[in-house]
Amino acid sequence: MTPKSPLEDPEKAAFAWARYRRLMRFMLMITVGVVGIAVALLYLREGVESVHFYIAVALGIGLSMLLTSALMGLVFLSNGTGHDASIDDRIEDERRRD
Structure with a gap:
């Protein structure tokens, strides 16, 4: 039988998703700053372009920074809640029996 995931508990899930949203807000601010700096540096170095x-x-x-932070945030969410540990790894169970 597959063990229950900690994310099935509404209280733990709400906490985990709130932490994920906080991380994404932080990364959005960082991304806006990096994009602003990059565009400003390009303008200063290259001058007027299209x-x-x-x-x-x-x-x-x-989009690259936001996609990367979203995927890494999901990895942190999954690992931090114990969702990764709740899988049923039948291959590992077979190896232990051998």
Whole structure:
């Protein structure tokens, strides 16, 4: 029988998702800052370019950082709540029997 995940408890799940949202808000602020600095440095170094260039740079950096932080945040959420430890690893059980 598969053990229950700690995320099935509504109180623990609410705490974990609140922590995840807090992490994502923090990373959004960091991302906005990094994008602003990158666009400013490009403008100072390269001068006037097409507005499409700056939009592409901002979207590329911003979406990459947000996607990375979202996926890493989910890894932290899963590990921090004990959800990873609640899996039923049948392969490992078979190895122990051998």
